[in-house]
Amino acid sequence: MQTGAILLDSLRLLRSRKLFWISLGISVVVMLAYASIGFGENGLSLFFGAWELEDPFFTKGSPWSRALYLGLFSNIVVTVWLTWAATILALVSTSSVFPDFMSAGSIELVLSKPISRVRVFLVKYLGSLLFVLLQVLVFCTGVFICVGVRLDEWLWSIFAAVPLVTIFFSYLYAFNVLMGLLTRSGLAALLFTAVFWFLLFAVQSGEAALGGITREQQVRMEALEKRVVEQETRLERLAASERPSDQRAKERVATELEANRTRLAEDAQRLDTIRRWHGPFETLMAVLPKNQETIGLLDRWLAPDARYTFTELMLGDYREDPKPAEPPAAEGDEAAEPSPDSDRERRRAERRDVDREATRRVESDLRSTSALFIVGTSLAFEAVILALAAWIFARRDF
């Protein structure tokens, strides 16, 4: 009865906040914009058919259309609207809930009732999360219908956004509540939360960037090692030859081999340095809430059987056939001097391959991190913050 009463009060509080309705209104506009995207026989259309774009890939029923439509939801709509703009509005709206609740003449009425303070605190906290939960629930219901109509597929996994976005918000809100308890000011709590969010973002981006560089460096070194092995074999073959042209080629290959070995040693040193920097970021991220990764789970769960990822679509990779592998150099051509153009082309191709492989490995790393670890460690951090806040709330004199 008491829990229900506090939750009902939270609902009434939300209904009384203008920002709740503004946020809901924007959600409906975003949802309508999403619903306005359609796929026909010749391509895709925007604004309910007002603007048509012919494209052989994005036609009705194609796997690319599916990837685009779902990717727009998980990568743009959820990431930009729900986890940034709507979260900011929700924080602005809810950050004064606890300071107001604790104001003189108000808190006494609640705490003088036969209910434990920890329970009051936790239910009030959960009640504030309703702000986001209800918004996302309404939004996801709209998107569920849109996807059903546009793709002729009733994807229940869309509703995974409801707990994920709510959990995402809760990481920040727990900190906001703690600050609200300590400062008794909604504005101060909001500012501290903004700083906390920025720091989280900085640490997370730093970790992701250094992780990406590490992966890239590893792939580059692997390619270099492969080339060194190839050059060593080639050098052995050339050493056995007595043709004068092969002698010149031998000198050239030996020089290149030496340069590559030096590069390899330098790259190994660079990798060590990057790893030394990456280590503390990894340790920090192990304990801090993983905002981006939590939202990233939606992409993972939404369409696990997708043929194309949204990133691939955005990069336009799906339009190109994989390039055929270059034929190996023919026997007897060992001494042939590579032309500058072909050498430049080869290096460019190598760089592109390294980038793609690094991106693939980074994505693979992200996908291999278990959801339990991502959400579990984040919630553990939140639990510590909440426990501290609840302890302060339970022991404070009002």
Next chain:
Amino acid sequence: MTSSGPDAAVDLIDLRKRYRGVEALRGASIRVERGEIFGLLGPNGAGKSTLVKILLTLVRRTGGGGTVLGAPLGDRETLAKVGYLPENLRFPDYLTARQALDYFGALAKVPRIDRRRRGGELLELVGMRDWADRPVRTYSKGMRQRVGLAVSLVSDPELLVLDEPTDGVDPIGRKEIRDALLQAASTRSVLLNSHLLSEVEAMCGRIAILNQGQVVAQGPISELAGDERHDVEIAGSGQPLPGGLTSLVESMGGTCAAGAEGWHLRIPRRDAAEVQPIVDAARAAGRVITSLRASRASLEELFVRTVSDAGGGRPGGVLSGRGSGR
């Protein structure tokens, strides 16, 4: 000063509270009997609100103990039988009076059916039935206080704790609240913390005066005031009294005043018989006596004297200002 017993509604013994080096309560003990209206008085910062808040578990005590409705101090379940109207009451402004009654009733574990029934009755009692479904933000201060009183009664409490219930309310509102309160108090114990001495004097049978965290006086108002010396006041019409008579009054420690409408004497004596010679002399001098009465010291005089004797506080502050809360 107090005696413990099972019949007390509130029995607080040697309560102590220290806030960051400042002692707000220094061994305060009060006892509120069941069914009585008990007044708590004291200058600003005397510790009244702290004492009330300890009773309601809003503030943790540093020392001491006691019972509330027979249960140990701090027992949360007992709070279901305690109604509370805090100082500077602030309702969530999005609630209506009916919703507020339902919400706080639910927190006090009142079943839904009782909340509905009692809610209607209480809104009628405090004269807010016509405003029951309007948001609290549209209410005046007096209306909020009346709803606050209704909320404090929603659980049909055995003990009602009121912290400055008429603070900031206009005289008509004060009277309305006082009437509703007296009606509600007929069946329960009430602990009234108020800086309005006239209010306390009009409603309470017994009082305690707190000063600097200690109870400096406690008991029935009549007894406490009875301990004080009574004055005899004599008023008459006509010309001023003759000089010999005024000299006699002054020799007894009294005062004489004369004006266009007559004369007035105030003689500090317990017994009216002691002033009979003055009455006789005045009549012999041909003066008409219009009134003669023994005046007991008012609660205000008692309060000022008690606090001043205790060597602290600023009684003027309590009469003209609001409690500091701590």
